[in-house]
Amino acid sequence: MKPTATTHVILGALQWRPRSGYDIKQLVDRSTRFFWAASYGQIYPELGRLEREGLIEGVDHPTGRRRRRLWQLTPAGREELVSWLARDEEPLYETRDEGLLKFFFANALPADEQVALARRIGDHHARIVARLERIEADVYGDPAAERGFPYESLQHRLELHRWMARWYDEAAQRLAAGLGA
Amino acid sequence: MKPTATTHVILGALQWRPRSGYDIKQLVDRSTRFFWAASYGQIYPELGRLEREGLIEGVDHPTGRRRRRLWQLTPAGREELVSWLARDEEPLYETRDEGLLKFFFANALPADEQVALARRIGDHHARIVARLERIEADVYGDPAAERGFPYESLQHRLELHRWMARWYDEAAQRLAAGLGA
DNA sequence: TCGGCCATGTAATATGTTACATGATTCT
DNA sequence: AGAATCATGTAACATATTACATGGCCGA
Numbered sequence: 001m002k003p004t005a006t007t008h009v010i011l012g013a014l015q016w017r018p019r020s021g022y023d024i025k026q027l028v029d030r031s032t033r034f035f036w037a038a039s040y041g042q043i044y045p046e047l048g049r050l051e052r053e054g055l056i057e058g059v060d061h062p063t064g065r066r067r068r069r070l071w072q073l074t075p076a077g078r079e080e081l082v083s084w085l086a087r088d089e090e091p092l093y094e095t096r097d098e099g100l101l102k103f104f105f106a107n108a109l110p111a112d113e114q115v116a117l118a119r120r121i122g123d124h125h126a127r128i129v130a131r132l133e134r135i136e137a138d139v140y141g142d143p144a145a146e147r148g149f150p151y152e153s154l155q156h157r158l159e160l161h162r163w164m165a166r167w168y169d170e171a172a173q174r175l176a177a178g179l180g181a
Numbered sequence: 182m183k184p185t186a187t188t189h190v191i192l193g194a195l196q197w198r199p200r201s202g203y204d205i206k207q208l209v210d211r212s213t214r215f216f217w218a219a220s221y222g223q224i225y226p227e228l229g230r231l232e233r234e235g236l237i238e239g240v241d242h243p244t245g246r247r248r249r250r251l252w253q254l255t256p257a258g259r260e261e262l263v264s265w266l267a268r269d270e271e272p273l274y275e276t277r278d279e280g281l282l283k284f285f286f287a288n289a290l291p292a293d294e295q296v297a298l299a300r301r302i303g304d305h306h307a308r309i310v311a312r313l314e315r316i317e318a319d320v321y322g323d324p325a326a327e328r329g330f331p332y333e334s335l336q337h338r339l340e341l342h343r344w345m346a347r348w349y350d351e352a353a354q355r356l357a358a359g360l361g362a
Numbered sequence: 363t364c365g366g367c368c369a370t371g372t373a374a375t376a377t378g379t380t381a382c383a384t385g386a387t388t389c390t
Numbered sequence: 391a392g393a394a395t396c397a398t399g400t401a402a403c404a405t406a407t408t409a410c411a412t413g414g415c416c417g418a
Binding site for chain 2: 090
């Protein structure tokens with residue numbers, strides 16, 4: 001069975017410390033979800049597969065009477081993680097951007113609504129920025145918090161969506177100026 | 182049947198002039214594919230659905246003995262397109278960015294390979310820029326070519342990937358500097 | 363005449379989301 | 391006591407890609 005999309009998310013999430021499936025989902029929702037999502041329906045079955053292949057192993061760590069299984073990397077698992085990271089092949093890059101798709105087709109709209117559309121899309125990216133800033137405050141509010149690659153990745157997304165918000169605002173201004181002429 | 186992802190790609194593609202299914206796929210591959218892909222397996226069945234719902238209508242335009250069906254918007258189809266464009270709801274925005282995912286998990290790598298990874302991802306975005314520039318030259322090389330929203334959308338993607346390429350290059354430099362210290 | 367492109371379509375496969383079922387613990 | 395959260399898992403559904411089948415046209 002060749003590694004799938006979620007395989008490496010799980011392997012990567014376990015590189016720092018053992019985690020439960022629920023725990024992995026938490027991490028994903030606070031970080032990678034903005035550029036690589038994963039749902040329970042992918043995570044739990046994949047944990048089973050990875051165990052069968054010897055890339056991770058589970059240890060029971062119940063909380064009282066509540067069952068709970070922590071997963072950790074095996075040496076083979078860490079090897080697969082590192083080899084994926086170091087592998088020199090085109091990384092997958094895909095986007096579903098309904099905002100830009102609308103912008104692409106925008107000349108079907110009357111001129112004033114074109115301006116409104118550009119503004120709305122800009123606002124949308126501004127809202128994503130706000131969401132990311134909240135996460136930034138939650139996770140890195142403490143100045144003692146370590147700032148490694150996850151932090152840099154968050155900054156990447158923050159700057160990216162700020163750039164997008166600005167781009168659409170400028171587009172809206174250009175369109176509005178054309179309207180007045 | 183509520184409109185799906187590809188519904189509006191098709192409706193939008195037909196706003197300028199009638200097109201065949203093949204034709205729509207060509208347009209997508211040269212433009213929206215970078216932010217909204219669609220395959221034959223989606224396009225042809227969807228054309229059938231849209232016809233049954235009265236949003237488009239097909240006219241036979243064979244080339245010699247080769248069958249060919251051109252599709253055009255009905256008034257209802259144009260209405261649906263405009264109402265989608267003007268609709269004020271959160272546009273879908275999703276990304277699968279394996280490069281950033283690797284970067285996120287990069288501390289599993291030795292320091293020198295971290296630098297190499299950042300450079301590789303930067304190069305990847307530079308290659309996308311090159312692809313987009315080729316399309317730009319092909320489609321807008323003629324100075325007389327009109328520069329509407331599709332052109333602006335292409336510029337958006339171009340600037341975006343240039344920004345990304347720069348971001349990773351700078352990250353690689355920061356990491357390399359840390360290495361020397 | 364042959365390779366590449368125009369053209370339509372579908373079946374098999376892969377991928378991924380949503381909703382639900384179940385139950386314990388912790389916080390207010 | 392009740393709500394939120396921790397925790398695991400799956401079935402049904404929705405979505406999308408790949409590969410293939412078929413065949414005509416056009417230019418070197």
